Amino acid sequence: MSDFLTASLVDALPLPILLVNRAERIVSANPAARLLFGRDIEGRAFVTVLRQPALGQALEEALQDDRPGRVRLRISSNGREMVAMATVSPLPPGEEIGLAEGGAVVAIEDVTALEEAEVMRRDFVANVSHELRTPLTALMGFVETLRGAAKDDPVARDRFLAIMEREAGRMNRLVGDLLSLSRVEAEERRRPTADVDISAVLKGAKQTLQPLAEARGVALIREGEEGVMRVKGDPDQLTQIFANLIENAIKYGGSGGEVRINVARIAHEPVLRGPALRVEVSDKGEGIESIHLPRLTERFYRVDTHRSREQGGTGLGLAIVKHIVARHRGRLKIESEKGKGSRFSVILPAS
Ligand code: ADP
Numbered sequence: 001m002s003d004f005l006t007a008s009l010v011d012a013l014p015l016p017i018l019l020v021n022r023a024e025r026i027v028s029a030n031p032a033a034r035l036l037f038g039r040d041i042e043g044r045a046f047v048t049v050l051r052q053p054a055l056g057q058a059l060e061e062a063l064q065d066d067r068p069g070r071v072r073l074r075i076s077s078n079g080r081e082m083v084a085m086a087t088v089s090p091l092p093p094g095e096e097i098g099l100a101e102g103g104a105v106v107a108i109e110d111v112t113a114l115e116e117a118e119v120m121r122r123d124f125v126a127n128v129s130h131e132l133r134t135p136l137t138a139l140m141g142f143v144e145t146l147r148g149a150a151k152d153d154p155v156a157r158d159r160f161l162a163i164m165e166r167e168a169g170r171m172n173r174l175v176g177d178l179l180s181l182s183r184v185e186a187e188e189r190r191r192p193t194a195d196v197d198i199s200a201v202l203k204g205a206k207q208t209l210q211p212l213a214e215a216r217g218v219a220l221i222r223e224g225e226e227g228v229m230r231v232k233g234d235p236d237q238l239t240q241i242f243a244n245l246i247e248n249a250i251k252y253g254g255s256g257g258e259v260r261i262n263v264a265r266i267a268h269e270p271v272l273r274g275p276a277l278r279v280e281v282s283d284k285g286e287g288i289e290s291i292h293l294p295r296l297t298e299r300f301y302r303v304d305t306h307r308s309r310e311q312g313g314t315g316l317g318l319a320i321v322k323h324i325v326a327r328h329r330g331r332l333k334i335e336s337e338k339g340k341g342s343r344f345s346v347i348l349p350a351s
């Protein structure tokens with residue numbers, strides 16, 4: 001292969017690649033490697049660029065024993081921590097690529113995102129198991145009690161059955177939310193195509209939650225633009241967004257006595273670059289401290305786990321909202337001030 005061809009091939013690769021000679025000096029680096037380690041790395045001793053004992057050893061084995069190797073590394077570059085896999089492969093002599101006596105090629109693969117995804121997957125499974133186990137343990141305990149101590153006590157039996165019903169309901173909601181989440185995630189790249197009237201969606205969500213609002217003494221107030229307002233969307237999923245937000249506002253912000261649902265048309269939304277509709281669900285309840293806001297849409301994140309459980313929450317509601325909004329190419333904005341209330345805004349491209 002010609003010098004020119006080798007150089008162009010290596011330069012075209014998106015992986016950072018370093019060619020190292022027998023004296024353990026970097027003889028060439030492709031643009032991806034220069035971006036990672038700096039522009040002036042050619043000619044430098046390898047150890048001054050990547051000071052990692054395990055990699056040094058792999059390089060020695062490649063150069064001296066002709067043995068390839070793979071090493072996991074942590075690299076800090078451009079203010080970012082990265083986890084990488086480095087593959088070290090011996091190279092035969094090649095005058096034209098600056099390796100008259102042979103050398104080695106080191107390819108660096110950024111596996112940060114992969115490892116993060118793996119951690120997230122593990123955390124998710126652990127969280128789901130934990131969330132299911134709590135009600136399951138309660139159910140099993142009560143079955144045992146009903147078989148034994150409470151066998152002939154009709155009052156206790158009724159009370160325990162009521163608790164069992166509540167715990168089974170919790171498991172049912174959790175499984176329902178998990179299924180919703182996985183369905184929304186699976187469809188996230190498929191844009192919804194139906195013409196949906198947001199006014200009708202809000203009317204439906206409001207009707208569904210009216211009984212809960214009344215039970216808590218909360219007034220549900222619809223304000224802002226009225227009439228038909230169309231977006232391209234999935235009607236069930238859009239209903240789910242607003243049902244979740246209104247339910248949260250009643251459950252966590254109900255102490256303010258009212259929940260407002262406001263709709264506004266926006267002629268030009270700068271981020272969505274076009275006309276949009278903004279639906280705000282706001283309450284005058286206790287609000288959320290700002291440190292929690294960025295994490296609120298994470299799965300199972302709650303400000304107060306005990307309180308959420310008491311309210312029958314699964315910790316998945318806002319994660320579902322976030323994914324549905326993303327599927328609709330919209331934006332979700334959360335503003336809140338401790339003691340004053342919260343405002344959840346959904347901005348959707350208007351069709
Ligand atoms: P949950 O099932 O716990 O309600 P969500 O994902 O819907 O789960 O909400 C996550 C957390 O966000 C809740 O546990 C609660 O702490 C907080 N939260 C959501 N909406 C509000 C609100 N309107 N006011 C105060 N806190 C809220």
